[in-house]
Amino acid sequence: MQFSRELYDDIAAGAITLTVRLWRRPRVKVGGRYHVGPAEIEVDRIEQVPFADITEADVRRAGEESRTALRARAAHAGPIADDTPVYRIEFHRVPAGSL
Numbered sequence: 001m002q003f004s005r006e007l008y009d010d011i012a013a014g015a016i017t018l019t020v021r022l023w024r025r026p027r028v029k030v031g032g033r034y035h036v037g038p039a040e041i042e043v044d045r046i047e048q049v050p051f052a053d054i055t056e057a058d059v060r061r062a063g064e065e066s067r068t069a070l071r072a073r074a075a076h077a078g079p080i081a082d083d084t085p086v087y088r089i090e091f092h093r094v095p096a097g098s099l
Helices: 005-012 056-061 067-077
Strands: 018-021 033-036 039-050 085-093
Touching (some): 005 033, 018 067
């Protein structure tokens, strides 16, 4: 799973634990582990929801300051309206050395 480089440190620190993706189909799976810069994350939950269901808590967990900023980051693959289905993906940082 790819993230913008400016998010790497916050992901590695465990400050970012959620992402929103505009995909046609899931590209990750629950339990899957993925390298993000120097860190590794494991997906805990994935669900498809309309963007309107993304909460303010989700926005904070994604490391964004506002829903508008989160929408803009996720919209690199196309426009996102409130009724646009997006993937809401929860994850955690895997401690170094974990199997």
